[in-house]
Amino acid sequence: MNLIRARFRQGMRTMAWPDGPASLPSRFRGRPVLDQSRCIDGCRACADACPTGAVHGAPLRMDLGACLFCPACAEACPTGAIQFSSDFRLAASARQDLQLSGEAPASTDADAETRRLAVALPAATRRLFGRSLKLRQVSAGGCNGCEADLNVTGIVVFDLGRFGVQFVASPRHADGIVVTGPVTANMEQALRDTWEAVPSPRLLIAVGACALSGGPFIGSAPCGAGVPSDLHVDLFVPGCPPHPLTFLDGILRMLGRL
Amino acid sequence: MKLANPKSFHNGQAVAIFDVASVAPRALRDLVVNSCSHGGRLCGLFTLPGRPGTLDLVALIAHDSEGRLSMLKAGVAQGGRYPSLTAELPSAHALERAIWESDGLQPDGHPWLKPLRRHPALEPAGAAETGDPVGRNQGAGAAGGRDHPFFRMDGPGVHEVAVGPVHAGIIEPGHFRFQCSGETVHHLEIHLGYQHRGAEALLRDSSPARRLAVAETLAGDTSIGHGIACCRAMESLAGIEVPEQALWLRAVALELERLANHVGDLGALCNDVGYLPGASWFGRLRGEFLNAQMEICGSRFGRGLLVFGGVRFGVSPELRHDLLGRLAIARRDLDDVASVTFESPSVLGRFEHSGIVSRQAAEDIGMVGPAARASGCTRDVRCDHPLGAFVDWGLSSAVETAGDVLARARVRWVEVKRSLEFVLARLAALPDGPLVVPMPQPRPGAVVGVLVEGWRGEICHVVATGDDGQIVAYRVFDPSLHNWFGLTLAMRGTPISDFPLCNKSFNLSYAGHDL
Ligand code: SF4
Numbered sequence: 001m002n003l004i005r006a007r008f009r010q011g012m013r014t015m016a017w018p019d020g021p022a023s024l025p026s027r028f029r030g031r032p033v034l035d036q037s038r039c040i041d042g043c044r045a046c047a048d049a050c051p052t053g054a055v056h057g058a059p060l061r062m063d064l065g066a067c068l069f070c071p072a073c074a075e076a077c078p079t080g081a082i083q084f085s086s087d088f089r090l091a092a093s094a095r096q097d098l099q100l101s102g103e104a105p106a107s108t109d110a111d112a113e114t115r116r117l118a119v120a121l122p123a124a125t126r127r128l129f130g131r132s133l134k135l136r137q138v139s140a141g142g143c144n145g146c147e148a149d150l151n152v153t154g155i156v157v158f159d160l161g162r163f164g165v166q167f168v169a170s171p172r173h174a175d176g177i178v179v180t181g182p183v184t185a186n187m188e189q190a191l192r193d194t195w196e197a198v199p200s201p202r203l204l205i206a207v208g209a210c211a212l213s214g215g216p217f218i219g220s221a222p223c224g225a226g227v228p229s230d231l232h233v234d235l236f237v238p239g240c241p242p243h244p245l246t247f248l249d250g251i252l253r254m255l256g257r258l
Numbered sequence: 259m260k261l262a263n264p265k266s267f268h269n270g271q272a273v274a275i276f277d278v279a280s281v282a283p284r285a286l287r288d289l290v291v292n293s294c295s296h297g298g299r300l301c302g303l304f305t306l307p308g309r310p311g312t313l314d315l316v317a318l319i320a321h322d323s324e325g326r327l328s329m330l331k332a333g334v335a336q337g338g339r340y341p342s343l344t345a346e347l348p349s350a351h352a353l354e355r356a357i358w359e360s361d362g363l364q365p366d367g368h369p370w371l372k373p374l375r376r377h378p379a380l381e382p383a384g385a386a387e388t389g390d391p392v393g394r395n396q397g398a399g400a401a402g403g404r405d406h407p408f409f410r411m412d413g414p415g416v417h418e419v420a421v422g423p424v425h426a427g428i429i430e431p432g433h434f435r436f437q438c439s440g441e442t443v444h445h446l447e448i449h450l451g452y453q454h455r456g457a458e459a460l461l462r463d464s465s466p467a468r469r470l471a472v473a474e475t476l477a478g479d480t481s482i483g484h485g486i487a488c489c490r491a492m493e494s495l496a497g498i499e500v501p502e503q504a505l506w507l508r509a510v511a512l513e514l515e516r517l518a519n520h521v522g523d524l525g526a527l528c529n530d531v532g533y534l535p536g537a538s539w540f541g542r543l544r545g546e547f548l549n550a551q552m553e554i555c556g557s558r559f560g561r562g563l564l565v566f567g568g569v570r571f572g573v574s575p576e577l578r579h580d581l582l583g584r585l586a587i588a589r590r591d592l593d594d595v596a597s598v599t600f601e602s603p604s605v606l607g608r609f610e611h612s613g614i615v616s617r618q619a620a621e622d623i624g625m626v627g628p629a630a631r632a633s634g635c636t637r638d639v640r641c642d643h644p645l646g647a648f649v650d651w652g653l654s655s656a657v658e659t660a661g662d663v664l665a666r667a668r669v670r671w672v673e674v675k676r677s678l679e680f681v682l683a684r685l686a687a688l689p690d691g692p693l694v695v696p697m698p699q700p701r702p703g704a705v706v707g708v709l710v711e712g713w714r715g716e717i718c719h720v721v722a723t724g725d726d727g728q729i730v731a732y733r734v735f736d737p738s739l740h741n742w743f744g745l746t747l748a749m750r751g752t753p754i755s756d757f758p759l760c761n762k763s764f765n766l767s768y769a770g771h772d773l
Contacts, residue, residue, distance in 0.1 A: 027556035051471035145478025169426030
């Protein structure tokens with residue numbers, strides 16, 4: 001009886017997105033908007049404040065792949081040339097699409113902005129993975145931030161399964177792997193072994209600042225700078241960690257479903 | 259033997275390095291062992307730079323009943339030896355292994371000396387900071403796990419099961435080696451280090467902005483816990499007091515972090531015994547606390563909230579009203595889920611008597627946090643060494659005695675209820691005033707030890723400055739470092755099929771251990 005009462009109270013909790021809107025709090029920090037026209041000559045306040053060297057002043061540029069989405073640069077800027085919007089759509093298909101420039105503020109050119117988002121896989125690959133995609137996760141030095149927010153895509157609120165996407169236990173059953181962490185020296189071999197165990201065609205998805213650039217651990221001796229450069233990455237998901245919606249948005253765009 | 263009058267100080271109080279009592283290495287061992295048999299607890303054992311050609315071996319001891327800490331040091335020649343503490347004080351075993359492999363000091367008489375975090379076979383020659391204590395150059399090819407000198411059993415019917423480093427599920431990497439006969443596990447050896455990112459060196463050498471970013475990602479599910487420890491250490495060295503409102507908001511964030519993780523763990527435990535209503539409802543409710551964290555600071559993990567000198571974000575009256583309303587609903591829903599879960603015979607049947615750790619064992623190996631409290635140890639930094647907004651909470655620690663999975667689940671549930679009351683009360687009565695004060699340079703020649711009760715247990719950061727005020731050492735002791743061996747003990751005589759459940763009941767950090 002108690003169980004039934006509890007079931008009623010708990011209700012149905014899966015979010016409306018992607019058919020309806022996603023609600024995020026006003027302090028959520030998504031895609032940064034840069035406006036170099038506001039920069040003061042010779043100012044490097046943003047670059048000095050950035051923990052990972054993701055921001056460069058003069059000309060104003062930012063590598064979203066190294067950004068931790070802390071507000072340090074926006075806070076340091078005396079003129080408001082950097083602002084974090086609440087746009088959670090950040091995933092890209094090419095690493096260079098994550099290099100933002102302040103010369104043409106993205107907000108004034110909606111088209112340019114869309115072009116930076118992840119694009120759909122070729123039709124032939126989409127035919128294979130579009131309705132059923134099985135992924136294996138490999139944490140290679142991840143702090144358990146990215147891992148925790150990947151895990152959460154499986155709960156009732158985000159319900160990854162409703163899109164036909166599922167995390168599986170064996171690389172042999174997987175269509176691709178999701179890598180987190182800066183790829184420590186002690187995990188590189190295991191990462192490569194796992195990748196080799198996935199049958200082709202296969203996808204590699206890099207999640208989090210660590211996997212994209214080294215993140216907070218950029219330049220540390222026992223780490224790499226994320227996924228080794230000889231492995232081809234199909235989807236880059238920025239954030240530290242990326243919001244679960246950022247990951248879902250990237251996956252659905254890659255599958256041509258958004 | 260009485261402790262040779264070591265100066266004691268309170269949690270988070272910086273002291274001059276030359277004030278730390280200096281003794282001979284043998285005396286250090288005897289004094290620490292003695293102190294720990296009279297109510298002391300070894301929080302950290304580490305090295306600091308000593309006189310030229312030497313390292314200072316330093317012990318940080320907590321005297322829980324007095325609410326004081328003390329430190330002792332002994333000079334040891336670089337690459338030299340000292341008498342090991344481990345044989346008499348098992349809680350030192352991992353700490354001494356870490357010193358041996360990264361600082362090159364040899365603990366004479368250590369019964370279990372082998373790499374802790376480093377995988378010698380995987381490292382390029384010359385990668386070690388000092389010498390070659392772990393025998394990197396003595397042959398051994400292939401991957402680390404395969405060369406590690408694992409404990410092995412022989413005999414009829416004995417077999418070995420190896421798991422990891424890559425596991426089934428979205429989880430950090432580590433290697434588990436079981437010695438079994440049939441279903442029964444006789445010994446489990448846990449070999450970690452796959453996550454080693456060089457965090458302590460980064461914390462020592464980085465700019466302040468990056469130092470805090472690294473602290474927040476030492477164990478990513480404990481960003482606030484490690485972040486507060488880092489802030490408090492640096493603020494104490496700089497000699498500043500953080501405004502009251504900031505201390506309250508930090509405490510609220512720390513408890514929201516505990517709520518999210520404890521509730522998530524309860525869901526995961528339900529999942530591991532196939533109780534799906536508990537798994538999905540606790541799983542959803544965990545999100546309520548992460549979302550509350552995000553409302554306050556923009557990150558589900560509380561990242562960006564802390565700055566040296568205070569906090570970045572306040573809570574407006576509207577936000578406070580909104581949070582209080584949402585948390586009150588979460589409290590009602592949690593009560594519903596917990597009552598059906600803890601009444602379910604199928605849950606109780608699986609939790610009870612699984613993975614027992616005795617109180618004696620927990621004391622011996624220096625366990626901390628909910629896992630220690632589930633075995634009857636009372637230790638809780640928020641009660642014994644409170645700082646900031648915890649000072650006048652009057653919390654009593656949540657203690658169970660059975661030491662099994664059920665006890666570890668119950669301790670979490672009691673802590674969930676208490677933390678939720680604390681958060682509601684503190685949010686409702688937030689003081690006014692500034693959120694942050696300017697941060698001066700750290701003072702020279704000082705050392706500080708900070709304890710914070712993270713959701714997994716005691717987080718300890720030790721930071722020391724040199725004569726010019728530069729950071730010369732930054733040491734981190736995550737609760738997982740003390741508790742992984744508890745999982746080993748919980749598995750003794752337990753069916754191997756219970757491993758996932760036992761593992762989840764500890765839910766330890768790999769990254770926090772490996773640094
Ligand atoms: S990107 Fe951030 S959250 Fe993800 S593993 Fe790295 S430090 Fe952790």
